[in-house]
Amino acid sequence: MELFDVYPLFPINIVKGKGCHVWDDKGTEYLDLYGGHAVISIGHCHPHYVEMMTAQLNRLGFYSNSVKNCLQVELAHRLGHTCGYDDYALFLINSGAEANENAMKLASFHTGRKRVLSLQKAFHGRTSLAVEVTDNPKIVAPVNDSNHVVFLPINDLEAWEKELRKGDVACCIIECIQGVGGIRMVTPEFMQGLRRLCDESGTVLICDEIQCGYGRSGKFFAHQHLGIRPDLITVAKGIGNGFPMGALLIAPQFEAVYGRLGTTFGGNHLACTAALAVLDVIESEKLIENAARVGDYLIQTISGLNLPHVKEVRGRGLMIGIELDEPYKEYRHRLLFDEHCFTGCSGTNTLRILPPLCLSMEEAGLFVEKLKNVLI
Secondary structure, three states: OOOOOOOOOOOOOEEEEEEOEEEEOOOOEEEEOOHHHHOOOOOEOOHHHHHHHHHHHHHOOOOOOOOOOHHHHHHHHHHHHHHOOOOOEEEEEOOHHHHHHHHHHHHHHHHOOOEEEEEOOOOOOOOHHHHHOOOOHHHOOHHHOOOOEEEEOOOOHHHHHHHHOOOOEEEEEEOOEEOOOOOEEOOHHHHHHHHHHHHHHOOEEEEEOOOOOOOOOOOOOHHHHOOOOOOEEEEOHHHOOOOOOEEEEEOOOOOOOOOOOOOOOOOOHHHHHHHHHHHHHHHHOOHHHHHHHHHHHHHHHHHHOOOOOEEEEEEEOOEEEEEEOOOOHHHHHHHHHOOOEEOEEEOOOEEEEOOOOOOOHHHHHHHHHHHHHHHO
16 A cells, blocks of 8 residues: 555655754754744753643543543643633644634534634635635535635724624634735734624634644734634644644633534543643743743844845744745755755745744754855
């Protein structure tokens, strides 16, 4: 049997990681400015994370959600306190797509409505409804195209108001910093206006914090820069530092009904241990503050260099887009194979920078030098 060939792959086999660095099977060291799609939050192979995961695996790896799991309760309390949502409830699943699926399902149960409003250039996942609210027709199969969704421009409150006034929208789903969409940021004015319109129309407001959340923006959640509180918040990626996990934070007005939501693997013992270890390190090493400080340095430094081909540097914290005046492909290739530095991309012209939140000033400066080497 062969692998189902759906990923364009670099011919590099990564076998080891530590902090913001990874090594291939030939011993070549790479600076990791992408963290596996923003998944690595506290750094590769953090010793506290490894110790906690090893200890838990030696006790119990998994048992079902038919019995009490005290680690879930501990995680709910810890996460609520750390992110400022003590009064919300927590539902644990396995991935970001699942988190968004369950958020929209819960919104539809709550409102009795079917329609969803999503941003142009949105990405929310590849499963059933999650892919339908993703603005990429190439990955939406006919069975997923159920006419539930309207895509609207970013920061155009008038366009959103026109749809919401129809009174039949179940929810609006928003990435406050669009990842795949090119590190495009929602404004406070738009988000506060949308919050008001959702309240007036009885519409659920969902913030997809899967990529931009968990400290990456320099606050725990990106929407906390915007002065609003969503009804539902979805998280994944950085929550488990590489262990598959997703979660949904649920406002008090939503009713919990037995059997309405469910999962086999979600919130298992290893996943909860991973999430607790991540919170330990985020707090003890002040990684959210570090993301804000190092991210500001990168954005200001790269913007101030007036490098050839750089049109704009966008983002918050350690979620940064470097838009070029021509396709990124050659420059990303040179960063990887000449400078030994992993970066991401979006669209055709934007380099996407999503390093672990522990990126140091020294490592940030090293990346700036590598970027200069490929652009000048």
